Amino acid sequence: MRAMYYEQFGAAPEIRTLSDPTPTTAGVVISVKATGLCRSDWHGWMGHDPDIKLPHVPGHELAGTIAAVGRDVRRFKVGDRVTVPFVSGCGHCMECRSGNQQVCEEQFQPGFTHWGSFAEYVAIDYADQNLVHLPEEISYETAASLGCRFATSFRAVVDQGRLQGGEWLAVHGCGGVGLSAIMIGAALGANVVAIDIAEDKLELAKALGASVTIDSRSVADVSEAVREVTGGGAHVSVDALGHPQTCCNSILNLRRRGRHVQVGLMLADHATPAIPMARVIAHELEIYGSHGMQSWRYDAMLRMILSGKLSPDRLIGRRITLSEAAPALATMDGFRENGISIIDRMI
Incomplete structure (x- = not known):
């Protein structure tokens, strides 16, 4: 072969x-x-x-x-x-x-x-x-x-994140995993915020159902920008990229009692990212992994x-x-x- x-x-x-x-x-x-x-x-x-x-x-x-x-x-x-x-x-x-x-x-x-x-x-x-x-x-x-990518996103959004219609979903990274999560979230009736640094990916995210797009290079604080457009923070947030910064942003942009789902791989030098645990405790946040x-x-x-x-x-x-x-x-x-x-x- x-x-x-x-x-x-x-x-x-x-x-x-x-x-x-x-x-x-x-x-x-x-x-x-x-x-x-x-x-x-x-x-x-x-x-x-x-x-x-x-x-x-x-x-x-x-x-x-x-x-x-x-x-x-x-x-x-x-x-x-x-x-x-x-x-x-x-x-x-x-x-x-x-x-x-x-x-x-x-x-x-x-x-x-x-x-x-x-x-x-x-x-x-x-x-x-x-x-x-x-x-x-x-x-x-x-x-x-x-x-x-698509199946992992489906489990991340539907099973781990327990996303419901009318809730806000933030997706950090608009590659294959992120775009899949955006499409799935929109199909469930959620309001989706897509975050990336590439304009063409953000345009595709909007075409696939994102209600709001944020170019992370154009804002001083990504998590604050998400909390502002969602009226208090996302109910569910997905790090679809797998980077210490996107992981931290995903947790910080949640509203109280929100759910963060880590889908992007965190390997090599990124394997042990700093987690804002004080926020996790004070706001009773939930953190999930999603693996296939x-x-x-x-x-x-x-x-x-x-x-x-x-x-x-x-x-x-x-x-x-x-x-x-x-x-x-x-x-x-x-x-x-x-x-x-x-x-x-x-x-």
Whole structure:
């Protein structure tokens, strides 16, 4: 199979011909039809994720058809259209048994703990617990855009943030995660404030449902600006970027008893940000992490897509080849992408 491959962190990835994977007894091999290029892949390539062992094939947002099935798989067969959460569970630990596969004690992640989807084929273990049947009405490209950013935002806003219609949602960072959160918040009937430094991203945020946009470079205090436009602060705030400053701003812009959800990864030098804990205590704020979404929760998200309430395809920016993705991966630290880049051709 053709695949993106690197042997050293930070070294230019190559497109190589590698051996096709084979399924485990409980797993499948998926023929990849589309896969998203995500900043998490950049973090992995930089060596920020200790789970990655070299050499490595990245990629974790994927959709395709099943090409091979292990003998113990019962719910899926060759030819099925599928997608998969980027955090997959073992199916037998305490967290998996409670329905929380996204924090499985033995979790695996294609593109991180295992070789990923920047390839013609990818192997996924424990298929019955982790795969999601993909409706015919949803394209592979749209499904690939769900795997990490959109699904994670859905859980962050709906399950962790418990956002309700009429509430204020602040979203810090208008990349793929942030734009997804904006669309989901607007679909739930919330008033959304989008914060970023790029005018084109703020314009896209407005088109996707943001009621107010704030260019953080043009205000003296981002949290104060949010509290002003919301009449006292956001009910729910999401740090979709993953930076000490956006994390702090997200907490400080909450109204009393508000909920902060951390979605943007905080790795390497940013792993232990300063938290305004005095404000958290005095205002009884709630702080949540959000790490993927369980396969069984995809049904709620897919229903909203099929009904037209959510249109994740609008978040897709560039469609590129596997060869074009190799240099694109190396520049993802610049936050220049507007929307989600999808690899839809393995050439």
